[in-house]
């Protein structure tokens with residue numbers, strides 16, 4: 139096969155698993171470029187092992203550390219310029235976008251403009267600017283291969299199916315750390331409690347999003363763009379075991395589902411090897427051990443962010459951008475112990491209320507809306523602290 143890969147977010151949960159997949163398939167993949175943030179110790183090990191030609195880091199301190207160790211053996215860039223250079227490396231076939239947050243948008247756009255296929259983990263990119271990213275991919279003939287487990291599942295179920303034959307998509311949700319908690323329990327929830335995901339070991343931001351069900355809401359918007367599916371044909375199903383990764387119902391009533399152990403290396407490898415499959419030694423699913431699978435309706439009252447995501451998606455235009463940016467800020471404030479768990483939804487709701495919708499934003503307008511929402515979210519948090527917001 140021998141595909142050349144760029145990896146954005148190499149030091150994160152998806153990033154490190156991507157490199158595990160690469161290392162487990164000798165001769166199949168070459169890593170030409172890596173982008174990390176501030177975890178320079180890990181990046182140095184990755185450079186040693188994978189020998190990329192270009193790397194990117196978050197700041198000058200990181201650049202100095204890499205240069206001290208590797209001298210001119212590797213080119214080191216910084217910040218957004220670095221992310222773009224990594225994503226557009228001339229020899230790269232596939233860019234794995236595994237940074238967290240809407241910072242992933244511009245490098246993804248630049249990669250598409252340079253004709254790269256995208257293995258997309260960074261769902262915030264599609265939430266922020268799905269209309270622009272999907273149009274650009276189509277125009278350039280580039281594939282957007284989903285890494286997110288649910289979307290990989292749907293992609294696999296849709297393989298060789300006609301879109302006219304699809305009736306609806308069913309996205310499964312574990313329910314997150316607070317699946318069975320009351321609102322009163324959530325009001326006093328701790329960061330460590332929210333970070334205790336029942337099934338998946340993931341980065342901190344997505345784990346908190348999973349606990350608020352924001353992650354599922356973002357995934358609804360991601361599915362809307364990836365599969366060109368109207369919102370009233372996307373349903374969410376709480377499935378505590380995270381074994382059925384998602385399902386597709388067809389017009390004849392037949393339902394296809396993709397199942398597997400909850401291990402992100404499986405969808406990562408599928409995105410990298412698509413349309414082929416490569417052998418993998420990941421833990422096999424044993425349904426006899428699992429025994430029973432459970433499904434139930436999501437509770438929109440206890441988890442209002444899920445409804446807000448449907449609302450933002452249906453409003454369209456700049457609203458999903460604003461929803462996402464406000465959530466990124468509120469999620470981070472919660473992780474820093476500066477606001478309570480339920481203040482996340484309050485912050486997002488107030489920022490959405492204050493937003494004047496742009497119906498078909500350009501990339502520049504998306505970036506402006508993102509920046510506006512971040513600044514508003516900080517303002518709302520200050521007001522919440524002062525007790526000015528209900």
Ligand SMILES: NC(=O)C1=CN([C@@H]2O[C@H](COP(=O)(O)OP(=O)(O)OC[C@H]3O[C@@H](n4cnc5c(N)ncnc54)[C@H](OP(=O)(O)O)[C@@H]3O)[C@@H](O)[C@H]2O)C=CC1
Nearest residue numbers: 147149150151152174175176177237238259260261340341
């Ligand atoms: N983890 C999972 O299982 C899944 C994740 N996803 C999605 O994949 C994406 C990544 O998630 P995950 O791996 O969990 O996140 P992590 O927090 O574990 O990793 C984030 C990565 O992004 C880097 N990064 C963060 N900010 C910047 C920045 N400003 N500039 C450059 N690099 C930056 C971090 O660098 P450093 O650490 O060096 O600072 C790290 O390498 C998210 O969009 C998430 O929603 C989707 C499905 C499953």
Ligand SMILES: CC(=O)[C@@H](O)[C@H](O)COP(=O)(O)O
Nearest residue numbers: 286287311312313314348353
């Ligand atoms: C592994 C993965 O794809 C995550 O996005 C996962 O979906 C999070 O679990 P939740 O279903 O709890 O959001």
Ligand SMILES: [Mn+2]
Nearest residue numbers: 286287288357
């Ligand atoms: Mn997911």
